[in-house]
Amino acid sequence: MPTHTGNYTITMERCPSLLGFAAVGSKKEADGPIGNNFDIISSDALFGQKSWELAEGQMQKVAAEKALSKASLSPGDIGMLFAGDLLNQITASHYGLRELGIPFMGLYGACSTMSQGLILAAMMVEGGFAGKSMAVTSSHFCSAERQYRFPLEYGGTRTPTAQWTATAAGAVIVGESPSPPYVRSVCIGSIENKDVKDLSNMGAAMAPAAALTLGRFFKDTCTGPDNYDVILTGDLGEIGGTLLAQLMERDGYKLNGKHADCGLILFDKEAQDTGAGGSGCGCAAAVLCAYLLPRMRAGKINEVLFMATGALMSPTSVQQGQDIPGIAHLVHLSTKKSGRPEVS
Amino acid sequence: MENLTNQAYTEMVKKASPPSKSAKNIPMAFLFGGLICALGHFFIQMFKQAGLSDEIAFPAGSIALIFLAVLLTGLGVYDKLARHGGGGTLVPITGFANAIAAPALEFKSEGYVLGLGAKMFSVAGPVIVYGVASGIIYGVIIYLMGAY
Numbered sequence: 425m426p427t428h429t430g431n432y433t434i435t436m437e438r439c440p441s442l443l444g445f446a447a448v449g450s451k452k453e454a455d456g457p458i459g460n461n462f463d464i465i466s467s468d469a470l471f472g473q474k475s476w477e478l479a480e481g482q483m484q485k486v487a488a489e490k491a492l493s494k495a496s497l498s499p500g501d502i503g504m505l506f507a508g509d510l511l512n513q514i515t516a517s518h519y520g521l522r523e524l525g526i527p528f529m530g531l532y533g534a535c536s537t538m539s540q541g542l543i544l545a546a547m548m549v550e551g552g553f554a555g556k557s558m559a560v561t562s563s564h565f566c567s568a569e570r571q572y573r574f575p576l577e578y579g580g581t582r583t584p585t586a587q588w589t590a591t592a593a594g595a596v597i598v599g600e601s602p603s604p605p606y607v608r609s610v611c612i613g614s615i616e617n618k619d620v621k622d623l624s625n626m627g628a629a630m631a632p633a634a635a636l637t638l639g640r641f642f643k644d645t646c647t648g649p650d651n652y653d654v655i656l657t658g659d660l661g662e663i664g665g666t667l668l669a670q671l672m673e674r675d676g677y678k679l680n681g682k683h684a685d686c687g688l689i690l691f692d693k694e695a696q697d698t699g700a701g702g703s704g705c706g707c708a709a710a711v712l713c714a715y716l717l718p719r720m721r722a723g724k725i726n727e728v729l730f731m732a733t734g735a736l737m738s739p740t741s742v743q744q745g746q747d748i749p750g751i752a753h754l755v756h757l758s759t760k761k762s763g764r765p766e767v768s
Numbered sequence: 769m770e771n772l773t774n775q776a777y778t779e780m781v782k783k784a785s786p787p788s789k790s791a792k793n794i795p796m797a798f799l800f801g802g803l804i805c806a807l808g809h810f811f812i813q814m815f816k817q818a819g820l821s822d823e824i825a826f827p828a829g830s831i832a833l834i835f836l837a838v839l840l841t842g843l844g845v846y847d848k849l850a851r852h853g854g855g856g857t858l859v860p861i862t863g864f865a866n867a868i869a870a871p872a873l874e875f876k877s878e879g880y881v882l883g884l885g886a887k888m889f890s891v892a893g894p895v896i897v898y899g900v901a902s903g904i905i906y907g908v909i910i911y912l913m914g915a916y
Contacts, residue, residue: 474877576870577869581850581851616769
């Protein structure tokens with residue numbers, strides 16, 4: 425049975441393992457620092473489809489199928505599928521994954537979806553509700569731009585604080601296995617906002633939520649940044665990352681170079697002109713599946729706090745002058761099933 | 769986190785967020801905007817040389833710029849120029865043409881009526897609405913002042 429640690433953290437007893445994972449990206453992602461680590465790269469951003477929305481769905485399907493084949497499993501082996509994306513009515517997930525025929529639950533957590541899906545998938549396995557479960561998510565630059573910002577060919581300029589939506593998808597299969605990486609504990613975040621209204625500065629909007637969840641987890645588990653090899657946030661970008669470090673320091677935790685952000689790993693922000701860094705559900709998902717998990721499996725990284733962050737606004741809420749609510753869910757991944765992470 | 773006020777956080781955000789690179793952006797906007805306007809004058813002179821009257825040559829120059837902007841938008845070049853040109857490519861008539869052509873291209877996938885037709889003015893629409901509205905207001909003022 426899972427146990428509660430402190431007020432907010434849920435500690436797994438069976439510690440589900442990540443059996444298979446896959447990352448899919450497009451050309452810009454392939455040109456980035458971790459381009460060679462992707463399982464599948466399509467230089468055609470349409471993925472052979474006729475619209476950007478269908479292309480995003482296709483990315484999810486390809487990622488899910490690749491994760492299944494890497495784990496030598498078929499869709500019938502998966503008891504529950506959690507997936508989401510940034511589009512209205514999460515259509516990329518519904519259209520992309522419908523052919524798999526796996527019992528499905530759609531999620532919307534904006535860019536926090538990978539953490540959200542992974543937490544739910546792990547809980548289902550831990551609780552015995554599913555033998556194996558899967559979490560999938562994606563984002564597509566073109567479908568996100570046309571829904572949230574301007575048409576692709578519009579010659580508007582971006583402020584330096586703006587981020588670049590990744591065209592990427594990631595899929596993770598969770599089940600019981602004696603091989604790492606394991607989900608050790610999770611900390612579900614609360615919605616937090618500090619009156620940031622700038623749609624072009626989402627890192628700033630999400631940083632307080634990230635600091636809130638991370639602080640709660642440290643307090644609950646009586647650990648600190650030094651107990652972990654890396655604290656990997658989803659897409660805070662450069663500005664959000666700076667603010668997270670400042671907020672944590674205010675609360676007495678020095679991140680001391682332990683913090684890394686998927687948005688700054690996926691793209692070279694200067695050379696690839698991605699503003700303050702990458703963003704989107706696919707950003708955290710792809711960096712998790714292409715970069716982090718293979719390194720954990722190889723034993724190069726052992727204790728990780730993976731925390732995808734989301735900005736939960738819509739174009740309507742922003743136009744109506746509302747501030748941007750943020751959220752961050754934390755997953756403690758480890759190469760060990762038990763024992764306290766030691767201070768390094 | 770508990771004792772952090774919104775105002776204090778807003779200050780932190782301001783400090784952490786880099787400002788726009790005005791030292792580079794403003795001269796680039798001047799250069800691109802100036803070049804577009806010079807190109808417009810080149811067209812006007814060309815039309816005059818071809819025998820068009822002033823009254824026709826000026827609008828014909830604008831039409832030539834609009835054509836060029838829409839063509840470059842269709843070829844996927846205009847937004848790349850705009851990344852360097854900034855305000856310089858946004859303000860002249862070419863920016864307006866781009867703002868109409870870009871959504872027309874983008875939303876074609878939702879059909880010609882509810883996609884292309886309806887969304888074509890999603891960026892430029894407000895400019896047209898408030899341009900016409902202010903035109904009417906100024907027209908009335910000028911009429912009342914007896915200028916005509």
